Amino acid sequence: MxxxxxxxxxxxxxxxxxxxxxxxxxxxxxxxxxxxxxxxxxxxxxxxxxxxxxxxxxxxxxxxxxxxxxxxxxxxRRPQHQSAVLKIADMRAEITSLGRSYGYELMHRKLRTATAADRQRLGVKKAGKVIAIACRHSADSVPFAVEDRLIDLSSVPDAANADFSCEPPGSWLLHHVPWTEAEHTISAIVADDRTAEALDIAVGAPCLVIDRYTWRSARTITAVRLLYPGDSHRLVARFKGG
Amino acid sequence: MxxxxxxxxxxxxxxxxxxxxxxxxxxxxxxxxxxxxxxxxxxxxxxxxxxxxxxxxxxxxxxxxxxxxxxxxxxxRRPQHQSAVLKIADMRAEITSLGRSYGYELMHRKLRTATAADRQRLGVKKAGKVIAIACRHSADSVPFAVEDRLIDLSSVPDAANADFSCEPPGSWLLHHVPWTEAEHTISAIVADDRTAEALDIAVGAPCLVIDRYTWRSARTITAVRLLYPGDSHRLVARFKGG
DNA sequence: TTGACTTATATGTCTAGACATATAATCGTG
DNA sequence: CACGATTATATGTCTAGACATATAAGTCAA
Missing domain, CATH: 1.10.10.10 (Winged helix-like DNA-binding domain superfamily/Winged helix DNA-binding domain)
Structure with missing residues (x-):
């Protein structure tokens, strides 16, 4: 030795x-x-x-x-507790930082009065207006993630005039709306027919699911569900301990 | 003023x-x-x-x-982007905080000289001693997660004498070794035969995968892979933003 | 016993130098 | 022009002092 x-x-x-x-x-x-x-x-x-x-x-x-x-x-000192900083930059930054070209495609956009399901998802009681958006992010023209989002227009009225056909709603919100709190829930599912088609993967393939709720001082801004192909994508969180 | x-x-x-x-x-x-x-x-x-x-x-x-x-x-330097604080307390705390009883079972423990695969996983060049551990955490006697861990003994020599038959290695490390940096990689897979059996789920069911690498000033301490049943478990990260 | 005062001491900050070392920039040569 | 050698320079480390300051510990009086 x-x-x-x-x-x-x-x-x-x-x-x-x-x-x-x-x-x-x-x-x-x-x-x-x-x-x-x-x-x-x-x-x-x-x-x-x-x-x-x-x-x-x-x-x-x-x-x-x-x-x-x-x-x-x-x-x-006593060893510190564990906590990780999970970095989730906006999707464009996430993809371009990997050296891949970013692609965005708006699949669906609808402005409507909040349904019961919408209200529950956003955690609001009153039936205001919301925008429902479905879009797809791709890296080098390969589907990277599909996004299913709900924006509460009573919290973010400006979003009604935003053009989400070119700019992803995540980027728009990140640059226009300050947030104070958020919650992520991470889980895994297997792809159903619709998801498989959107992500161009096989039915039954694993998918990583991230649900994110964002608030500004107790007011819901947006709820988003991101679906990533589970076997190809890896969400990395690097952090410093203390 | x-x-x-x-x-x-x-x-x-x-x-x-x-x-x-x-x-x-x-x-x-x-x-x-x-x-x-x-x-x-x-x-x-x-x-x-x-x-x-x-x-x-x-x-x-x-x-x-x-x-x-x-x-x-x-x-x-480049500043960090949007970030979430992902709290991952040790498994016992995580399960008991849900009001469920914690169970732990050591499935495998082996002290060996690092193989080429071990070295790659730990990101070390020299071939020192390592401990390889496989164990299972359960909540109310139902499998909650299986753990596959590698500990670098040259960084944590004391781990050789730790009794992992009763105490989970995560808890032991948390209480004995401070860390300065860690990296989480989150992905999703579908259960293969062995995983399905260990977690008592169906083959092909979704699994949430967390790979965690922990360092103390550029020295690898441990690498761990946690497998959760993807449809039952939800990893929550609540955080404050700016 | 308790509280107020004093003292000793370990850390906190700072100086005006020194030499080491990595490397960006320059120069010289084929 | 390409490439190796040289030089200039900003950081890296270190010294042998100095005074400041917080506070544990000891002292003494009520």
Missing amino acids: SLATDTADQPTLYKRIRADIEKRILTGEWPPGHRIPFEHELVARYGCSRMTVNKALSELAQADLIERRRRAGSFV | SLATDTADQPTLYKRIRADIEKRILTGEWPPGHRIPFEHELVARYGCSRMTVNKALSELAQADLIERRRRAGSFV
């Missing part, structure tokens, strides 16, 4: 100090709550100036691995 | 420099790709030593707000 050459080839001193401490925390040798050696002790151990160990400890503190308290010392 | 005394009461110089730059980035005054002033220019502007502006810029770099390139300068 040519591994474990811990001492040699360290990039820089402060990084080595940081890595050393990090290792002890990760292995559990220094459990949460454990007091890390004082700066002056680390200075003695590594034979460097205080600024060098301070830089190592400051970075560990910025990364929330340790907590520093004046006069008391530095302490290992 | 006694507030808004911007110039007075500044905490420290480097924090003020950091806040100034952060503000310009967040307001869009300095868009992504924009080169922020060189250190020596900031030194002149703020009348301080280089170490002070260096500390401010280093922290912005650690926070991924800017990117620093030798000889070239420091540049504003």
Whole structure:
């Protein structure tokens, strides 16, 4: 084994100090709550100036691995809870960022007085006007996702005049309506006849489903259901923990 | 108003420099790709030593707000787009919070030297030891999700001694190992024979798939694949936007 | 025992230098 | 023009100090 050459080839001193401490925390040798050696002790151990160990400890503190308290010392923090930031840019950005050409096709648009089903979906009681939209997003001319959306016109009156034949409703809303809250529900289904045709996949093929509800201060703006071919599309959420 | 005394009461110089730059980035005054002033220019502007502006810029770099390139300068990074906070607590919390009883069953556990496939999955080059685990989570004695996990022992040596026959590896890791970064990939598949049996669903039924990779400062900790019955389970992400 | 005051100390910030190192830009050559 | 060598320069790291500041701990009086 040519591994474990811990001492040699360290990039820089402060990084080595940081890595050393990090290792002890990760292995559990220094459990949460454990007091890390004082700066002056680390200075003695590594034979460097205080600024060098301070830089190592400051970075560990910025990364929330340790907590520093004046006069008391530095302490290992408890591991953080899990939460992920799920990035869902608008569809055009999502597709073009993959280096593929974006295509959009409005399949259906209807302005109507909200039906009972519409009201339930939007979570509103009054029967105002809504726009129902069905459209398809494609990447390199291959169906990427189909969208089934309902917009509450009493919350977004301007949407009645928007031209959704060229601009996807998601983009339009993103650029015209600020939102304060949203909820995503992710599930999986198998494609029925209609979905299979729209996505150009086989009946019975897996589909990833994202339902998104968007509000602005307790007022529903829009409800959208996105269907992705489940075996080809992957929704990636990269995030920083803390 | 006694507030808004911007110039007075500044905490420290480097924090003020950091806040100034952060503000310009967040307001869009300095868009992504924009080169922020060189250190020596900031030194002149703020009348301080280089170490002070260096500390401010280093922290912005650690926070991924800017990117620093030798000889070239420091540049504003692309900001994150729309994002949702997807909370995925550990499985026990997820199930008990639904008011259902949690059940756990270790199906398979093996400590081995990383195979080529393991290394690729973990994104590591060196062939260290890994633990491969397969287990099942159930709610009210009904299969809820099956888990297929790989833990990199060179990152989490203690995991070799953990008893995963009673405690789910996710819980153990959550309580023993802090993470800094993770990536989720969500997709959908239809159940094959083995999956169908493990989840007690029909072959060909939809399954929601979550692949999660977790790192601690560029070091892979674990890779896990979770399979949920797609028609019964719903993954909810509620979040606040701007 | 409790509260107020004092002190010791670990971290927080800062300086004015130094040398190292990666690399964009320039220059020179075939 | 293409390509390798050289140079200039911005960042990366480090030092040996300094003073500031929050606060744990000790002290003392009510």
